[in-house]
Amino acid sequence: MNYTKWVIESQVFPVNRRDVDTDLIIPADFLRVTTRDGLGEHLFERIADELELEKYRDTQIIVAGDNFGCGSSREHAPWALYDFGIRVVIASSFGDIFYNNALKNGVLPVVLESAVVDKIFNDLEAVKGVDKIPGACEKLSREKYALKVALESQTVVLPDGSKYDFGIDPFRKECLMKGIDDMDYLLESMDEIKKFDKDRVSFLDTSRL
């Protein structure tokens, strides 16, 4: 995975639904695996028709309703998104565990104000209408409605040129851009961890198990 070019320009896969739980992203049926591969095949399987998923096979950006990724802690959710080709999910908020898991798997969760998310959904609805008008300006068609997400500058640019900043923890940003894992920092901290272990207050005795 090459994370260095963290500028994603793509059409939008709209998931206009709030509280999309990780069971919806990938049902438990498909968690009986021992690797991370191939899960994209089952992305959103329970609601694929409603989302018209087939139309969005080439998109890299999802725009979703509030509280995306709530529920189960399954990391299979971001694995499935990544495997499908998704690199960015934009929503007004995310489930805590999903947010963390996504960042560790090359999927950038971008929090924008709900007014901006609504604007994107409205734009998409509007261009959907334009699609049906013969000879309508091609630039407005849904196929041409693309967003540009840049991690380094932490910005999202809409087709009309409007630009929105988003926040991200500096450490997480560095990890994404360099393609490094928390594990490196934890392993660097082994001296402190060993010292903590020595002084730890503990009443756990697993020797009788």
Place this chain on the structure above:
Amino acid sequence: MSQNIIQKIWDAHVVKSKDGYPDVFAIDLHLIHEVTSPQAFSALKERGLSIHDRGRCVATVDHNVSTAKNRQIITDAASLHQINTLRKNCEDFGIKLFDVDSGNQGIVHVIGPELGLTQPGMTIVCGDSHTSTHGAFGAIGFGIGTTEVGHVMATGCILQETPKTMKVEFSGDVGDSITAKDMILRLIQEIGVGGAKGYVIEYCGESVRTMPMDGRMTICNMSIECGARAGLIAPDDITFEYMRDRKCVPRGMKWREAVEYWSSLRSDEGCRYDREVIIDVSDLAPMVTWGFNPGQSVNIGENVPEACDESSKKALEYVQLNSGDAIEGIPVDYVFIGSCTNARISDLREAAGIFKNRKVADGVCVYVVPGSESVRDIAIYEGLDRIFEEAGAEFRNPGCSMCLAMNDDKVPEGKRCASTSNRNFVGRQGKGSITHLMSPIMAAAAAVTGKITDVRKLRSVSGATDKPINK
């Protein structure tokens, strides 16, 4: 400065704090199951790493084990492979595994407390969002992803940002037949499925203080359903009484020292929280979910509400109900009594109280699935299994079963289930399944009447015979 219990436990586990980095945060207990661990073990193997502290890791099989009588036979090749992978990994890495028929196999969140692994003041993680269950003991327990499962295995730590704290006070005394499940469903209804995002909750109030541990676990279990990182209840004499003499707790002098330390963790007088919520439970009625998330619930006397937004409209369509339909009287095809939310012995005793001298309604399939081998064995010793079976319910072997449809126990498409589990998500109990969450006694009432029923009416008809079966 005065601190609440969450802040005290959190601060005691920060190993390293450096500008520009999340904190290195120590984990006291790591619970492992077959579904969210294989890729973590693989990552360790790839990097040539070993387990940092084996004494703090315990594994079991729960999510996709069979709950059938002859459960040694697992026909699904993928499930079998995943279970065998855990067996091999535990052997290779030297981790204690409670396998099927070990006497202690069960749902990971049921066996932790049973074995005394779960203790106050601890930080507990598992690749499972219902790890919040362990908060009932005054521990901070939360779910993590598989990458972090690998981090804990290799270093005993993960990287964390300090959470916000929330106090939830259940005020007033609950009435007859009102359970912990009704209280937590009421909270989620009040604040919504994202209402506690970013927070760890401390649950307080007289009804919590007098509540036995099983109920406390039910409340903490569903913390994640309102988006909380974790939820806990300060330890007290009820906690210590439950823990005493369990396998992994200290004995003698060390026990007294432990109780003293654990007691010191309680929130200080005048401490602050980032948010406080009060839920009056004095008029609470049994709660039932109507939609496709745990926040969409009503009490048994209410009707399915007006669809106020797109989400509610979609929910009504999915569950095949209309606004204004009475929740009471909705026919059910399946009843599931089980899961990490409600499969402990008191849940089974209470349900048995309803099943006794009654029959399961025609056409209803009822699964009673104990949370662990230990719960199962106690239930059999007390004769609860016979009560369930004489009523026409199936008493099965322990596992996650019908809670999440990744084993053989599924609700078929279009069928409706009264369930004591924690999630009524789209397809959660099987593709196209419809779930109504409720307490074990409410689920038992649905089983014997064939429809969603106010359990209090059943109890008043037959007088005082419906007390929980408890020897």
